[in-house]
Amino acid sequence: MRNILLVANIDRHIRICLRYASLKKLFNLFLAFVFFLLGKKKIMNFPAFLKVEVSRKCKMNCPYCWAYPKKDERFFPFDMFRQLIDLLHPYIYEVSLYDIGEPLWCENLIDYIEYAHNRRVGTSISTSLSLVKDDIYWEKLVRSGLDHLIVAIDGVTQEVYSKYRRNGDLELVMSNLKKILQAKKQFNAHLYIEWQMINFEWNQKELPIAKKISDELGVDDFKIIENAIPPRMAAQEDKAFVRRNNCFLPFIILIVNAYGDVNPCYKYYNEFMKIGNLNIENFAQIWNGNNIARIRSRALIKDRMICNKCRESKFW
Numbered sequence: 001m002r003n004i005l006l007v008a009n010i011d012r013h014i015r016i017c018l019r020y021a022s023l024k025k026l027f028n029l030f031l032a033f034v035f036f037l038l039g040k041k042k043i044m045n046f047p048a049f050l051k052v053e054v055s056r057k058c059k060m061n062c063p064y065c066w067a068y069p070k071k072d073e074r075f076f077p078f079d080m081f082r083q084l085i086d087l088l089h090p091y092i093y094e095v096s097l098y099d100i101g102e103p104l105w106c107e108n109l110i111d112y113i114e115y116a117h118n119r120r121v122g123t124s125i126s127t128s129l130s131l132v133k134d135d136i137y138w139e140k141l142v143r144s145g146l147d148h149l150i151v152a153i154d155g156v157t158q159e160v161y162s163k164y165r166r167n168g169d170l171e172l173v174m175s176n177l178k179k180i181l182q183a184k185k186q187f188n189a190h191l192y193i194e195w196q197m198i199n200f201e202w203n204q205k206e207l208p209i210a211k212k213i214s215d216e217l218g219v220d221d222f223k224i225i226e227n228a229i230p231p232r233m234a235a236q237e238d239k240a241f242v243r244r245n246n247c248f249l250p251f252i253i254l255i256v257n258a259y260g261d262v263n264p265c266y267k268y269y270n271e272f273m274k275i276g277n278l279n280i281e282n283f284a285q286i287w288n289g290n291n292i293a294r295i296r297s298r299a300l301i302k303d304r305m306i307c308n309k310c311r312e313s314k315f316w
Contacts, residue, residue, distance in 0.1 A: 011221075012148050013049070015192065016122035017093045019147065028091045032251040039246055041293035041300075046091035047254040050084065050121075052076055053099035055106040056258035058179060060128055061166040065100070074258040075106050080278060083115055084256070087283060094122040094147070098267070099257055104131050110144045117145025124148035126196075129176045130168040138176065142183040142191055148227055150194045151177055156206045163202050169258060194221040242302050243310050250295045252285065262286050264295055267312060271304045 017025075031045035056074040058065075085095070095116050097103050103125045106112070113123045123146050153173060155161030161170040177193075184191050195214045197207060207224060214222040250264040257263065258277040275295075276286035286292065294300040295307050302308050 009280070012124065012192075012194075013094065016124070016147050020093050020120050020122045022090075022120075024090050025093055029252065032248075035248070036248050036251045036296075039298045041296045042288050043251060043296070045251070047252060047287070048089055048091065048093055048255045049100060050088060050092050050095040051253065051255040052081060052084070052095055052097055052112075053101060053257040054081070054097045054109060054112055055103050056101040057099065058102040058106040059167050060102070060130065062164055063166070064164070071101065073105075074101075076258045076260075078108060078111060079167055080260070081112055081116060084254075084278075084283070085119055085121060088254075089116075089119040092121055094124060094187070096124050096126075098124075098126045099255070101258060102131070103127055104129075104133070107262045110140050110191050113141075113144040113146050117147075124150065126150035126152060127170055128152050128165060129173045129180075130165065130173065131176075133176065135179060137311055138179045139183045139187070142180060142189045143187050148192050149180070150196050151219075152196050152198075152209065153177075153200050154200065154212050155203045160203050164198065165201060177219075178217065184219075192220050194223060196223045197221045198224050198225045240307060241311065243308050244298065244302055246296055246298045246301050247307065247310070247312075250292050252314065255281075262293055265307075265310075268306050268310070 025048065026213060028045050029048045032043070035043040035045060041065050054076045056072060075182075097106075097109065097112055103109055104127050109125075116123050125143075125146065125148075126167070127150070129151050151173075152165070153161065153170070154164045155170065158170045161173075162168060180191075181193065184193065195210070197210050199207065206284070211222050247265075249266075253264075253266075255263045255266055256278060260277045261274050262276045262278065263273045264275055265273060275291035276289060278286070281289075294304045
């Protein structure tokens with residue numbers, strides 16, 4: 001089960017990479033791999049992927065959500081987003097417009113999607129869909145150029161669903177999903193819709209029912225996701241283990257949260273993982289700065305807190 005989420009992400013990235021490929025992007029990604037193999041700390045390539053948390057606001061109150069990042073009405077500035085896309089669009093295949101918060105709380109989310117799409121950058125969001133929006137909004141979202149929509153639905157009855165999505169409304173979620181699917185069919189949109197369901201001990205009886213419902217609705221893909229948070233936390237408690245392989249992520253991805261903080265990893269959220277802030281530093285200072293060099297280096301990664309206890313594959 002551990003590799004299911006990774007495979008799901010790879011499937012998405014391959015599909016989007018093929019759609020938005022160019023020789024410059026391919027060469028940039030090739031350079032990243034070369035610098036990774038050489039263990040370089042300062043690199044000449046740009047990121048191939050971008051992750052921007054457009055909204056930190058969330059009302060779901062999921063029990064396993066990371067405790068450190070606070071939830072408030074903080075949104076990534078659109079002007080800063082445009083600057084990032086203007087700088088990186090010749091090199092990046094995709095920008096993921098989500099992280100800790102619910103992206104649909106960002107009132108002008110569609111502007112972010114359209115701006116990236118118009119510069120030939122793929123887009124994806126992950127959402128609970130437990131928000132009230134009018135029908136026109138769903139039509140605009142479907143027609144915005146959005147490439148991949150992940151919908152997190154962890155049960156098919158309210159009782160089971162709300163054990164994790166505590167403040168979620170399953171009836172509202174399913175109503176919104178049906179409207180999106182209807183709009184996709186009406187406008188013949190290329191949007192790929194994925195239903196993700198975390199595998200908890202309390203919802204296992206509903207997994208096959210959810211799969212059947214997703215098929216009947218016409219959802220493009222149904223993914224059962226391992227609850228990966230406890231294993232990651234347990235890994236941090238293994239005092240004997242020290243990572244000595246450098247990580248591929250800081251060679252290919254730039255991750256920015258709603259506060260402008262840059263994090264080299266989408267798997268861990270911790271104050272120690274910050275490597276810079278775009279409000280006080282520019283891209284070049286962060287992308288080839290001392291903090292990220294300690295992760296790219298085979299010699300120095302063992303001394304970087306959090307990274308030195310990570311058991312993920314060296315390619316991720």
